[in-house]
Amino acid sequence: MSYTLTDEQKERVKNWYASTMYAFEDFKSFLKDIEGGAVMMQPNLLYCVIVSWVIDEDRYIEFHKCKNGLELHKTAAFFLYWFSRLKPIQILSVGDGSNQQLVLINEIFALLGVCKMLNIEGSKVMPEKFFKEIVYILRYRKFTAESIFPTIRLMDVAAKNNVLMQYDQ
Secondary structure, X not given: OOOOOOHHHHHHHHXXXXXXXXXXXXXXXHHOOOOOOEEEEOHHHHHHHHHHHHHHHHHHHHHOOOOOOOOHXXXXXXXXXXXXXXXXXXXXXXXXXXXXXXHHHHHHHHHHHHHHHOOOOHHHOOOHHHHHHHHHHHHHOOOOHHHHHHHHHHHHHHHHOOOHHHHHO
16 A cells, blocks of 8 residues: 655654554553463554554544644544454464463553553553454444444543542442
């Protein structure tokens, strides 16, 4: 694919690409707990994710005339959408095949990335059931970045007000 990016977009792509790769390296410590599986971030697919994300955001901002840019939960939703759609994390081996988390690795990483963007401390404020249901939606249901905006916003507000933990009750 060929893209014509402005200098500002190129800078954003470079920064998001680097921070996503850095986050993936961090994420690998989580993967050590998953036996028998090996994964890698495919650089070309990640580049497509980041470029698509940046272009889609800019298109949204221009169309909706967002003078102050996007709220953070919308930026996070665009990331979640493009990462879940293009799946840049590739599974190299599955070991004995008993670990179902490997199939969901892109969705898990993307949702953890959204939590990081929104400063949500994962398991401290988000019940496992809620997390799994969002991952399920990302993997098996159709959604757009715009349709996931309210979910991300709700997750952000509920987590910061410590009411999300009541979800499992």
